[in-house]
Structures are given as C-alpha cells and as structure tokens.
Amino acid sequence: xxxxxxxxxxxxxxxxxxxxxxxxxxxxxxxxxxxxxxxxxxxxxxxxxxxxxxxxxxxxxxxxxxxxxxxxxxxxxxxxxxxxxxxxxxxxxxxxxxxxxxxxxxxxxxxxxxxxx
Amino acid sequence: xxxxxxxxxxxxxxxxxxxxxxxxxxxxxxxxxxxxxxxxxxxxxxxxxxxxxxxxxxxxxxxxxxxxxxxxxxxxxxxxxxxxxxxxxxxxxxxxxxxxxxxxxxxxxxxxx
Numbered sequence: 001x002x003x004x005x006x007x008x009x010x011x012x013x014x015x016x017x018x019x020x021x022x023x024x025x026x027x028x029x030x031x032x033x034x035x036x037x038x039x040x041x042x043x044x045x046x047x048x049x050x051x052x053x054x055x056x057x058x059x060x061x062x063x064x065x066x067x068x069x070x071x072x073x074x075x076x077x078x079x080x081x082x083x084x085x086x087x088x089x090x091x092x093x094x095x096x097x098x099x100x101x102x103x104x105x106x107x108x109x110x111x112x113x114x115x116x117x
Numbered sequence: 118x119x120x121x122x123x124x125x126x127x128x129x130x131x132x133x134x135x136x137x138x139x140x141x142x143x144x145x146x147x148x149x150x151x152x153x154x155x156x157x158x159x160x161x162x163x164x165x166x167x168x169x170x171x172x173x174x175x176x177x178x179x180x181x182x183x184x185x186x187x188x189x190x191x192x193x194x195x196x197x198x199x200x201x202x203x204x205x206x207x208x209x210x211x212x213x214x215x216x217x218x219x220x221x222x223x224x225x226x227x228x229x230x
Contacts, residue, residue, distance in 0.1 A: 035218060043205060045221035091160065102172040103150035103165025103211070105219065110159065 002027045004094050006108035013082045014116050020067075021077045021111050023092030033095040034068070035105065036077045040088040048090070051075065079113075087115045119144065121210050121222035129228045135196040138225045142189050142210030149191040150219065151183060154205040163206075166191055198229045 003026045013019035025034070036048040051059045051068050058066050063083075067076045079086055089112050093105040122141040130136050142149050151163040162175040166185035183193040189210075195202055205226050209219035 037221075042223060043207075043226075044223040045207065045209070047218045047220070050218050102167065103148055103209075103219075104162045104173055104175070105150075105152075105160075105209075106162075107160040 002029070002032075002094050002096070002106050004092050004106050004108040006090075006092055006111050008111045009109070010112045010114070012114040012116060013079070015082055015084060017082055018078060018080045019082055019113065021079075021090050021092075021113070023075045023077070023108055025073050025075065025092070025094050025106075027073070027094065029096055031097045034066075034075045035093040035095070036064070036066070036075075037091045037093060037107075038086075038088045039091065039110075045091070049077065082115050084115050084117060087113055089113070121208060121220050123206075123208055123222035123225050125225060126223065127226045127228075129230060130198050131230055132198055132200060134198050135194060136198060136227060137192050137194045138206055138208075138227070140191045140193075140208035140210075140222060142191070142208075143220055146210035146212060146220070147189050148211045149185060149189065150209045150211075151191070151193050152207045152209065153177075154207060154224070155203075160207075163193065195227075200229050203227060203229045 005024045032053045034051045037045045038048050039045050049061045063080045065078045089110045091110045092108040124139045148167045150165040154160045165173040169185045180196045185191045205224045207224045209221045211219045
C-alpha cells in the first residue's frame, strides 16, 4: 500500500517570503499522480498543484511550484511571495495510475502553515 | 460553474441513529468519492462511485454505505452511529479518471452524541 508522509506538522513564514513544505511517499508503482491541496478554515479542500510522475519537469502554478524527485520519492511544495491568504492546512496526496484504485487519494497528515504580516 | 455541493453542512445525531449525507458533483463529473476526516486518523477514503456503480471501497465497516443516482448525485449512509463516527465527511468529484485532480465540497460536519 502507498503511504504519504509530511514531516512538518507546522510551518510559519513572513508575508512576502518563501516557504517550502516537505512530502515523501512510498510506492512500488512507476506511474502515478501527486497533488498538493490546501484546506483553509472554510474546510473546502482546494487543489493547489498536480504532478504526473512520468513528467520530469516540475509543475508550476503562479507562486506555487514543486520539487519532484522521483527516485527519492519526494514532492515538496514551494510557496513564493507568501500572502496572508495562503494560511491554511496543506495536504500532500498520492493517486495510483489510471484504471486502478479508482477515486482514491492517499493523504499525508498535513502541515499547518501560518503567515505572519 | 457550480462547485461540489454537500448537504447538510452540520448535523448532530445520537448514538444508534442513522444518517444520510448528500453530495452533488460538478456538472459533467461522473465520479464521486467520499472521505472521512478526523484529527486522529486524518483523511481516509471511504468509497468511489461512477455511473451508479461502486468501483472502489476503503477499509470501513459495513455500516458505511453509499449510492449514486443517474444524475451523478451521491449519498452516503451511516447506520447505527457510534461516537467515533464524529468527523468531517468530504466528497469529491472528478472526470472519469481523476488524473486532473478532484474537486472537493465543503463537507458535512457530523457530531454523534
């Protein structure tokens, strides 16, 4: 079974600074998807960024980028120019290849990000 | 377009009762997944439905069940509620494969007393 580990229960950053959230995972599959989700106090999980394992290029979405190291099974999220609205719980998630394990995301335990003005 | 809608937002039930939660996916999304979120166990996958068929199921007791209707709306039911069922229940919808990510609703907060 796949597992996802987020080793940082809490992180903090100053507004406009950069912060990196860590995620490692364990899998024997070669093709899969990785996601970062954000959950603010409103409770809704919001997709931040996705990465397909077969793509070596790191995904980027505006101020959010990932460092995907497939061999090391590492998938960290970098938030640049942090904003107060970035404060939330961040979850790393793994999904098996298409056609298997339908609908199932395996989540890490989450990292609470605090942004200081 | 409208997002994933979950109703009700809050629910308080007594031990031994049963409860039904509803989820309306994004228009065009035919896959609906359900998750239970608790402080102790985190986010755990319950089950997934596509075209009214359950394609995948997590490791939960048979008291947890679900179904999906022809319009892709889904319901989950928990029978004989236990205190430990208190949680935030989230549903997520996606296209057929989900490779582009899942869109979540705001969840139903269930409290069992």
